[in-house]
Amino acid sequence: VGSKLKRVVSVPNAQWEFVLFNDSTPNAFALPGGKVGVHTGLFKVVSNDAQLAAVLGHEIGHVNARHSGERLSNAALGSAVGVGIGIILEKKAGVDRGAAQTIGQGAATVRLMSFSSRQELDADRLGAIYMAKANYDPRESVTLWERFAAYKNQTGANRTPTIFSTHPVDSKRSEELNKYM
Numbered sequence: 537v538g539s540k541l542k543r544v545v546s547v548p549n550a551q552w553e554f555v556l557f558n559d560s561t562p563n564a565f566a567l568p569g570g571k572v573g574v575h576t577g578l579f580k581v582v583s584n585d586a587q588l589a590a591v592l593g594h595e596i597g598h599v600n601a602r603h604s605g606e607r608l609s610n611a612a613l614g615s616a617v618g619v620g621i622g623i624i625l626e627k628k629a630g631v632d633r634g635a636a637q638t639i640g641q642g643a644a645t646v647r648l649m650s651f652s653s654r655q656e657l658d659a660d661r662l663g664a665i666y667m668a669k670a671n672y673d674p675r676e677s678v679t680l681w682e683r684f685a686a687y688k689n690q691t692g693a694n695r696t697p698t699i700f701s702t703h704p705v706d707s708k709r710s711e712e713l714n715k716y717m
Contacts, residue, residue, distance in 0.1 A: 537588045538572065544669035547600050554592070562687065566595035581687050586676035589667045593677075597662030598655070660709055661716050674717060681710040 538554035550570030559575035566572045572595045574588075582588045664674040685706035 537585050538592055540670040540672075541589060541592055541596055541666050542570075544666055545596055545600060547596075550599065562684070564591050564595050566598045568599060570599060572596065572599075581683050582680065583683065584676065586667065586672040587680040587683070589670060589672040590663055590674075590677035590680045593663030593666035593670075594659045595663075596666055597659035600662060601655070601658060657709065657712050660713055664713060664716065674713075678710045678713045678717075681706045681713070685710075 538552065542550075542552040547570060552570040552572070554572045554574065557573055557575050560577040561575050562577040562579075562581045564572065564574045564578055572592060574591070578588075578591060582591065660677065664677050667674045667677060688706070
């Protein structure tokens with residue numbers, strides 16, 4: 537599946553490598569330069585090559601869109617803004633220094649999570665494009681997120697409140713992919 541996908545994506549200087557990790561969590565990740573890792577636990581959720589292509593395409597989308605670099609830049613900016621908010625709250629509003637710093641960094645963290653969530657939806661759309669170019673049915677990406685939701689409901693996995701999550705909820709991802717298609 538990775539071989540088919542890497543043929544339809546143009547990422548300068550990428551040396552694509554797909555590695556399977558013996559880890560029971562259903563997850564995958566990408567690193568700059570074309571390294572993609574897949575946990576064996578992902579096969580509890582994906583039921584065919586097209587759904588695996590949705591995951592790999594999503595991860596390739598992160599690499600192609602340079603999301604990791606954007607996240608680092610935004611984290612640095614967010615941290616500076618958080619410090620600024622803390623200083624303003626402390627000096628101008630008389631808020632206790634510790635509370636002001638906590639509020640400032642909390643605001644920066646929420647902003648970064650929102651940014652990450654948008655990147656996830658962007659990578660989902662890119663993944664659907666790559667799937668289609670590699671002759672996989674991109675509608676399987678919708679099925680994938682429905683299967684993830686069912687898996688999480690069945691196992692009780694990932695009960696992180698939405699406001700604290702860097703990823704959109706699975707139903708949102710399915711909905712956005714349906715709209716996109």
